[in-house]
Amino acid sequence: MAPRPSAAxxxxxxxxxxxxxxxxxxxxxxxxxxxxxxxxxxxxLRAPSEHVVDGIAKALHLSADALYEQAGITxxxxxxxxxxxxxxxxxxxxxxxxxxxxxxxIYESFVASAPAGKRSSS
Numbered sequence: 001m002a003p004r005p006s007a008a009x010x011x012x013x014x015x016x017x018x019x020x021x022x023x024x025x026x027x028x029x030x031x032x033x034x035x036x037x038x039x040x041x042x043x044x045l046r047a048p049s050e051h052v053v054d055g056i057a058k059a060l061h062l063s064a065d066a067l068y069e070q071a072g073i074t075x076x077x078x079x080x081x082x083x084x085x086x087x088x089x090x091x092x093x094x095x096x097x098x099x100x101x102x103x104x105x106i107y108e109s110f111v112a113s114a115p116a117g118k119r120s121s122s
Contacts, residue, residue: 007044014042
């Protein structure tokens with residue numbers, strides 16, 4: 001069974017913090033969160049909000065997207081973009097059912113093969 005996304009993200013955060021040689025207390029203060037909350041995040045017991053991930057990323061001098069990518073998590077907001085494209089294809093009645101199915105398969109294969117850093121809309 002794959003680890004929960006929050007556990008993977010917590011592990012990445014812990015590893016990055018340790019690379020900076022900062023104590024949990026120092027890092028929590030720098031990130032603007034409590035020491036117990038950071039501990040829970042690092043152990044995968046709590047899933048941090050986007051706001052908290054942004055603060056942690058800033059403290060690590062990384063982007064939040066880089067943290068999500070290292071943890072193998074799609075950054076929040078990107079799922080909705082994918083669904084919007086699929087919804088638009090599904091709603092276009094100018095296309096036949098077969099054409100819609102083919103477009104969806106092509107789109108999904110492109111998204112699946114795109115490098116993680118290139119998945120955001122530009």
